[in-house]
Amino acid sequence: MLNIADTLYDWCREDRPFALATVVQVTGSAPLPPGTALAVDADGTAVGSVSGGCVEGAVYELCQQVLADGGTPARARFGYSDDDAFAAGLTCGGEIDVLVQRVHRADRSTLAEALDAVVQGRPAAVAQVVDGPEELLGRVLSLLGDGSAYDGTLGGEREDRAVATQAQALLRAGRTGRFEVGGDTDTCPERLSVLVHTHAPRPRMLIFGAIDFAAALSQAGRFLGYQVTVCDARPVFATPARFPHADEVIVDWPHRYLADTEVDARTAICVLTHDAKFDIPLLRLALNLPVGYVGAMGSRRTHHQRLDALREVGVTKEELTRLRSPIGLDLGAHTSEETALSIAAEIVAHTHHGTGLPLSLGTGPIHHPAPSALSSAARQAA
Incomplete structure (x- = not known):
């Protein structure tokens, strides 16, 4: 909704x-x-x-x-x-x-505050009973802020607490999801199926390296709904004028900025510097963070040299499997804009578990089911 x-x-x-x-x-x-x-x-x-x-x-x-x-x-x-x-x-x-x-009027009142938060760009969620007793069908519970406060009722205090707890995890992950609750004396006697609609802050795209590819990628990232940050240690290149589509341009050493900034499971990190003095400390940190995507630009030769350098500083084999390098899908890209498109396409495919292959080569459904929202959200809440 x-x-x-x-x-x-x-x-x-x-x-x-x-x-x-x-x-x-x-x-x-x-x-x-x-x-x-x-x-x-x-x-x-x-x-x-x-x-x-x-x-x-x-x-x-x-x-x-x-x-x-x-x-x-x-x-x-x-x-x-x-x-x-x-x-x-x-x-x-x-x-x-x-x-x-x-x-009904009671639910309109409950919805109003959450909808206002969504319109204002603040995090909020609405838990909606989509299966269960007829008298509860369609009933809503609104969660505000980080989900710790809620308004409305689904029939009783136990039901409300049980739903709010699971809905809070989905809100943290920024995902809409459905779950079952109740049917026991610990939560509620009636078994309910609840759909949680979430509105979370925009996911972050952190672009390191103030180069032409970064300018094009920041535009693509903004188009996809990301909050885009461009970071580079060189003040002569890291200027707002060069990156008008970025939400912020930061002058700092990349690894130092990343260590002090907030990330989550929806964050995409794009390392475009292909300079070892920036790349290695940055990737060493990035690959150990709970982010959704880490990609690094460079040739295949650069990639293999980078892997050797990362192993030398203690990056594990499991952590290295998370690295998308060379960054992007093979679209035959040449220009900055085409390269940005290939990177953005890989991020979308990675996020939604797509294959990156032409749809004309497939035989199954073209719409992939959403990732298991509740399980991923619960992992974040743990």
Whole structure:
């Protein structure tokens, strides 16, 4: 639902009744991930999407029906239909489960603060019951800041605490995810399936080396939604004027800056200096940090020399397997912009476990399932 946070915030603030259709599960290939939503207000105004256009008409009608029926939630599954080409279905061949609910006044109040935080760019999450007892279906719990504070209720204090604990881990990881909770006396008697929508600060892209490739990569990184930092020890090259697309330009020794800056599992580190006096201490530190991606620029000869130097300073074999070097995918790139595209493409493929191969050579679904959000988030919380 956070894909339409600005409109939903306005509707909640105006106390406007509306129905919310949320993709709660995806099977096979589908155009949009779980958590994506479409909303329809009492006047028939629609915002958002659940399928990129394939089944919007059917979902719109279902939203109007839920609003007219007094708010009983409805579930619908949409997939490809061979028998009826005009039936509402997904031409991509996958299936999506959609929960349609009327967002009642109490939930609008609970949502408003979290949606406001999202609109303002602050971290927030919304936990939504997508399967369970009918009286709890669609109920929401909003988490603010680091997730330690929450608003709303899913039926009782034990349920709220159990959901908030797991949702907090997802918020830290910046991932939307679904989990099961309850069905026992320690958490709650009713078993609930909860979908957590998260809005975390932008992931960081740390680019070391104030060169032309860095200027192009900073633009690509910003386009992908990263908070981009360019760092170089040479003040004559590390200037904001040379890197207008970077959020910040830092003059410092790369390894010293990295040691003092905040990183997480979504951080991408791109080492473009290909100068051993910068690279070795920087990579020695980077490969021991819990970041998502570490890549280094250079020829294959430079790469092998770099590996030998890293082994000499104690970098382990396991740590070296994390290094993407030479950096980027083989796109036949020549210009700075093409090279930046190859690096950005590798980061995207690495983040989402893509192969980097042409889709025309594959035979399976083109949409990869999201990484196990709860397990990765739980590892970070541990």
